Amino acid sequence: MILIDTGLANLASVEQALRRLGAEPARSVDAESVRTAPFVVLPGVGHFAVGMARLRAAGLVDALRERVTAGRPTLAICLGLQLLAEASDEAPGCEGLGLLRARVTAFPDGVSVPQLGWNSVEAEGRLLAGGAAYYANSYRLTDCPDGWTAAWSDHGGPFVAAVERGRVLGCQFHPELSGAWGGELLRRWLEDESATRAAPSSVGPRIVPCLDVADGRVVKGVRFQGLRDAGDPVACAARYAAGGADELVMLDVSATTEGRRSAADTVAAIRRVLDLPLTVGGGVRTVDDAARLLGAGADKVAVNTAAVSDPTLVDALAERFGSQCAVVAVDAARAGAGWELVTRSGTCRTGRDAVAWCGEVAARGAGEVLLTSWDRDGTGDGYDLELLRAVRQRVSVPIVASGGASGPDHLVAALQSGASAVLAASIFHDGVHSVASVKRALAAAGVEVRA
Numbered sequence: 001m002i003l004i005d006t007g008l009a010n011l012a013s014v015e016q017a018l019r020r021l022g023a024e025p026a027r028s029v030d031a032e033s034v035r036t037a038p039f040v041v042l043p044g045v046g047h048f049a050v051g052m053a054r055l056r057a058a059g060l061v062d063a064l065r066e067r068v069t070a071g072r073p074t075l076a077i078c079l080g081l082q083l084l085a086e087a088s089d090e091a092p093g094c095e096g097l098g099l100l101r102a103r104v105t106a107f108p109d110g111v112s113v114p115q116l117g118w119n120s121v122e123a124e125g126r127l128l129a130g131g132a133a134y135y136a137n138s139y140r141l142t143d144c145p146d147g148w149t150a151a152w153s154d155h156g157g158p159f160v161a162a163v164e165r166g167r168v169l170g171c172q173f174h175p176e177l178s179g180a181w182g183g184e185l186l187r188r189w190l191e192d193e194s195a196t197r198a199a200p201s202s203v204g205p206r207i208v209p210c211l212d213v214a215d216g217r218v219v220k221g222v223r224f225q226g227l228r229d230a231g232d233p234v235a236c237a238a239r240y241a242a243g244g245a246d247e248l249v250m251l252d253v254s255a256t257t258e259g260r261r262s263a264a265d266t267v268a269a270i271r272r273v274l275d276l277p278l279t280v281g282g283g284v285r286t287v288d289d290a291a292r293l294l295g296a297g298a299d300k301v302a303v304n305t306a307a308v309s310d311p312t313l314v315d316a317l318a319e320r321f322g323s324q325c326a327v328v329a330v331d332a333a334r335a336g337a338g339w340e341l342v343t344r345s346g347t348c349r350t351g352r353d354a355v356a357w358c359g360e361v362a363a364r365g366a367g368e369v370l371l372t373s374w375d376r377d378g379t380g381d382g383y384d385l386e387l388l389r390a391v392r393q394r395v396s397v398p399i400v401a402s403g404g405a406s407g408p409d410h411l412v413a414a415l416q417s418g419a420s421a422v423l424a425a426s427i428f429h430d431g432v433h434s435v436a437s438v439k440r441a442l443a444a445a446g447v448e449v450r451a
Helices: 011-020 030-036 048-057 061-070 079-083 179-191 233-242 264-273 287-296 307-310 312-320 356-364 385-394 409-414 433-444
Strands: 003-005 026-028 040-042 074-077 084-089 100-106 115-120 133-138 148-155 158-165 168-171 206-214 215-221 224-230 248-252 278-283 300-303 327-333 338-343 348-355 366-373 399-402 421-426
Touching: 003 011, 003 030, 003 224, 011 179, 011 264, 030 061, 040 061, 040 079, 048 061, 048 079, 048 348, 061 074, 061 287, 074 079, 074 133, 079 084, 079 168, 115 158, 206 233, 206 433, 215 233, 224 233, 233 248, 233 264, 248 264, 264 278, 264 287, 278 327, 287 300, 287 312, 300 307, 300 312, 307 312, 307 338, 307 348, 312 356, 338 356, 338 385, 348 356, 356 366, 356 385, 366 385, 385 399, 385 409, 385 433, 409 421, 409 433
Parallel strands: 003 026, 003 040, 040 074, 074 168, 084 100, 206 248, 206 421, 248 278, 278 300, 300 327, 327 366, 366 399, 399 421
Antiparallel strands: 115 133, 115 148, 148 158, 158 168, 206 215, 215 224, 327 338, 338 348
């Protein structure tokens, strides 16, 4: 099996998902191997023009066209699917592979972009079945190309969730990050097995356990201080994934203050057991730091202090890896009638307006804001709802609410105040609530959640 080494972010996640199914993917850009291998995967997260440039530079354009035209088992994921099209609005004048007679277009105005999170899959194909999948995209196909069977989803209108033709499968979503449902789809593709018809699963906002890590252990404190041990990060990640988490965040909370990089070995260990999206932050100072974490198995990288020191880092991350991978963590402390931006785990008061900073990073290309109330962190007093509402009025990108949750009511209030996802740590680490019990409470309160 060949995993085309595009260098576009999600290689490690795809690789580990296939290994869990017993496959042995080998990374390669050798054209003859791509033509003849029993299985080929074209993954990708990032910019259409950058992806096509890398395929051309590697001499893979003709090899992929020949392979897909011949119907040899091929899987294209996210940007990989879009590269099969003729062209994209993301890169006017850039020719795609032309295997799908269609053009990739932007989502309509007024729709939150990028689409980050879980959405439904309505399927009628042989390999595809209805379910819920994880998406991270800013562009989409709106029509089923001639000669293909499409699955569908909706975000500001219907769009193509996936296409299939024989043993060729293209997914706009990330099957490698879509839990057991995505794993089963990968298995069917490998084994050429038809799907059992199923209705799409309910989906909703993301419930995100957070692993604050220091010296290889999960820790928790109050306002980033008084850290106590809360377990092994790999064991915690596996438990939360099995319990129904929609995504995980790992923050190396001492990396910046200690002047070191976040531990890639911990990221790699978590990725081996995790079939969900993983955001990693802490000590990320450069694009190369981000690349190292993405290579180890992160799907998104969060920056905080380094971005405040050099805001162009946000632009560079979005350009290199795509907005879907670029998260800015914003720590905000009450200051009079507003909020002040704080950095270095809350030890540095910047004097800058935190809400305005959220607007700036979104304009620079950040695909998500991880918004933490420094005053509420670890207190159990609930999220700062005024802060959430103020930031939601300023940005259209997804917002992950953090800091202060002690129960489902706090999560419901945050979602009603503009959060796209809710992050919590203490209530899960201490066993006050499980992810499953929180989801049951949210469902009882009328909040649709992923089963």
